[in-house]
Amino acid sequence: xxxxxxxxxxxxxxxxxxxxxxxxxxxxxxxxxxxxxxxxxxxxxxxxxxxxxxxxxxxxxxxxxxxxxxxxxxxxxxxxxxxxxxxxxxxxxxxxxxxxxxxxxxxxxxxxxxxxxxxxxxxxxxxxxxxxxxxxxxxxxxxxxxxxxxxxxxxxxxxxxxxxxxxxxxxxxxxxxxxxxxxxxxxxxxxxxxxxxxxxxxxxxxxxxxxxxxxxxxxxxxxxxxxxxxxxxxxxxxxxxxxxxxxxxxxxxxxxxxxxxxxxxxxxxxxxxxxxxxxxxxxxxxxxxxxxxxxxxxxxxxxxxxxxxxxxxxxxxxxxxxxxxxxxxxxxx
Numbered sequence: 522x523x524x525x526x527x528x529x530x531x532x533x534x535x536x537x538x539x540x541x542x543x544x545x546x547x548x549x550x551x552x553x554x555x556x557x558x559x560x561x562x563x564x565x566x567x568x569x570x571x572x573x574x575x576x577x578x579x580x581x582x583x584x585x586x587x588x589x590x591x592x593x594x595x596x597x598x599x600x601x602x603x604x605x606x607x608x609x610x611x612x613x614x615x616x617x618x619x620x621x622x623x624x625x626x627x628x629x630x631x632x633x634x635x636x637x638x639x640x641x642x643x644x645x646x647x648x649x650x651x652x653x654x655x656x657x658x659x660x661x662x663x664x665x666x667x668x669x670x671x672x673x674x675x676x677x678x679x680x681x682x683x684x685x686x687x688x689x690x691x692x693x694x695x696x697x698x699x700x701x702x703x704x705x706x707x708x709x710x711x712x713x714x715x716x717x718x719x720x721x722x723x724x725x726x727x728x729x730x731x732x733x734x735x736x737x738x739x740x741x742x743x744x745x746x747x748x749x750x751x752x753x754x755x756x757x758x759x760x761x762x763x764x765x766x767x768x769x770x771x772x773x774x775x776x777x778x779x780x781x782x783x784x785x786x787x788x789x790x791x792x793x794x795x796x797x798x799x800x801x802x803x804x805x806x807x808x809x810x811x812x813x814x815x816x817x818x819x820x821x822x823x824x825x826x827x828x829x830x831x832x833x834x835x836x837x838x839x840x841x842x843x844x845x846x847x848x849x850x851x852x853x854x
Contacts (some may be wrong), residue, residue: 540623545614552610559606562710563599570595590647638806648690652683659683685726689756693822697805700829706747713737713744713751713783717774720756724763731763736775744783745798746854750830754785757823758850762789782836783854790847799840803828827852 574586586592661679662668668676696704714737721733742840744751755774770790777784794802801807806821827850831838836854843849 533849538621541617548610548613548823552606556603557600560663562602563595566595566598567592581723606708622771645690646693652686655683656680682726685723689723689727689760692753693757693826696749696826697829698823700826700833704829704833706750706830706833709748710743710746711746711751713755713776713785714741716748717754717755717759717776720752721774722760723756724759728763730768731760731766732769732771733763734771734773736773737776741776742778744778744854746783746834747830750854752850754827754830757827758785758787758852761823762787762791762848762850765789765791767791770847783852785852785854786849788843788847788849790843792843793842793846793848794840802840803838 570589570592571586573591574589659676662676663673712733715734717737721735724731724733759772759774766772766789771788773788775786775788778811802824805825828838831852831854834854836852838853839850839851841849
């Protein structure tokens, strides 16, 4: 078997731990020897100082010898050698600990990214397969059967729903790719109520049972923002709220201008988001960990797109708990 294949089969984390442990043991062994060599050198120099002092003074007086500059220099060098061994040992150990932490963090991040990529591939496969199969069935039915008006309308509504789902998915994928390529917003006056109304209309095609309420002040002024980006923010926040809300509950969209800034709020009455995951939900491909939310359709790109668009506008987004239950997303631009 080639060496390259053998090396690829060795776990990187396990090998790194083995190497670091070996280096710690090796350094400990050499530190012990350096410590002993320093003591032996001190003993040798001390003996030389004693011999020199004895010849010079025709006798040995330890108290006088300890006060000589020559002996004090020997002691100083001995203590300095010990301090150097201790300092080097502590520094080397700290470097190894830091290296182990970096390796573990990188390994954990790679595992997380690999899991997210896998989840994304599974999600995107399902998101594409279902509407495509449904549209194919609609077209085959139209081609093989003569339908009555009401049957035809029902089929067309189903096909329109799946086409809208595909369009939203493609737009999210394209926008996510553009955001990674240093996307810059092109501010222009945007009619936010009109955008919200259009987004709600599209969602009601996909989620006919959804209940969405909009609250805008009268004569709401235009918002200076990138139209496509702001549209993506409104659509993804609303879709996220609708998907994770129980049937029959209301999703509320409201906005106001405060201090020259747009404050947009989307509130739902679902199960809410745990505090530990309130920042993680904005990561690419991230899906909430409980089984109930994993059953919902999605690619994990919606909130990532929202956060990137808001950041590109130099704004902020926060996640709050709704009362008595649910989540509120607050966007400031």
